[in-house]
Amino acid sequence: MSLPRLGVVIVTMGTRPRELAALLTSVEKQQTPATRVVLVGNATPLTDVEVADNVTKVPLEENLGCPGGRNVGLRMLSDSGEVDVVIELDDDGLLVADDVFSTVQQLFAEDPRLGIVGFRVADEQGHTERRWVPRLRSRDPLRGGLVTSFLGGGHALSMPMLDQIGLWPAEFFFGHEESDLAWRALDGGWKVLYEPHLVLQHPATSPARHAVYYRFTARNRVWLARRRLSVPLLFIHLSVWTLITMARTRSMSGIRAWWGGFFEGVRESCGERRPMRWRTVWRMTRLGRPPIV
Structure with missing residues (x-):
């Protein structure tokens, strides 16, 4: 069983320098390193951001929104031909465990029809808000399994899936882009998995x-x-x-x-x-x- 090569896309507007630095450090500390990491600056030059050797900085003059910025990173990784699975992370998130990438790699290796893996989002106290659980009438954030949606803050996407169904709807700019992508994935015959043991720490802020x-x-x-x-x-x-x-x-x-x-x-x-x-x-x-x- 061959293991997929991992890439990472992070989009930032440059307004959270401490959180971004901590996130990049948590990416570097993963047991399984990413082949390539793309840091996209939405209307920010990224000149003050220090990165590791495998991180490519892409400053944009215009704010393309979250889905538009992610598409820039996804196209770079697709064109490189070096990545099979892309992990996308919010710039104010944090990977609290060092085996997240290893687990993602194993999940995709075991199921070739797996298209999307959604992470569990939890605040600094480990609490997952009800709106962060991608199910109706479910109060248990630790119950994983196949679902119909995922959170944009932390997730992994199959590159073959994206080649089939297309990238994020950039025109959405902000809001419901995850639903559009998940619905297209399901309609294309791909699976969407919620895996609660993959945790992204994230502040409990209101959209x-x-x-x-x-x-x-x-x-x-x-x-x-x-x-x-x-x-x-x-x-x-x-x-x-x-x-x-x-x-x-x-x-x-x-x-x-x-x-x-x-x-x-x-x-x-x-x-x-x-x-x-x-x-x-x-x-x-x-x-x-x-x-x-």
Whole structure:
């Protein structure tokens, strides 16, 4: 059994220098070293970032968003021909164990149809918030297995899978890009695995801290549905999430921004429309999360 070659992509805006330095150190300390590491600077020159010899710095003049920045790194690793599995990590995350890469390597070596492995995200006290568990009605963050989604903060992607289904939806910029990628992977016959023993330590921050959170969340939700769902499921999905959002959101400014993003998603092009097959819908339903919620 041959072991896949590992690459790493980290995207930063240069606003978390201490966290980034700690993350890079934790990457260097892995028992199984990465063949190549790409550090992408979204609108930042990276001149003050010290890196190891196997790290390539890619400063960008423009902020391409998280998915767009990741695509830059993924294309570099794909063009190199030296990487079979890519591990992507948030710049304020931390690998607390030194066997994460070894475990990722073993998982992909054992299953050639494994497309995505999602890490368990935990705060500094080891607590995993409910919204970080990629399942419905699951309060146990330690229950792993096949799922329909994953967290963007820490995960691993099969390069053959990406060659088949394509890269991140860069136009999303921020929000729901993981769902789009996971749904395409499932529709392509790949597996998405949640492995709770792969831990990324991450601060327990709220995504609503970003000024564009409500707008992009709504816009990208509409784009996701328009791109990946048949017409009946599209209307059910958006109706369910509109009700959920209105029930959960306590900020009037947030609600206004959400509706603005919703109608932006309706008006503007969503990119290529390729609804998932009905057998994929059934597969997701059997995995516990049909694509209507």
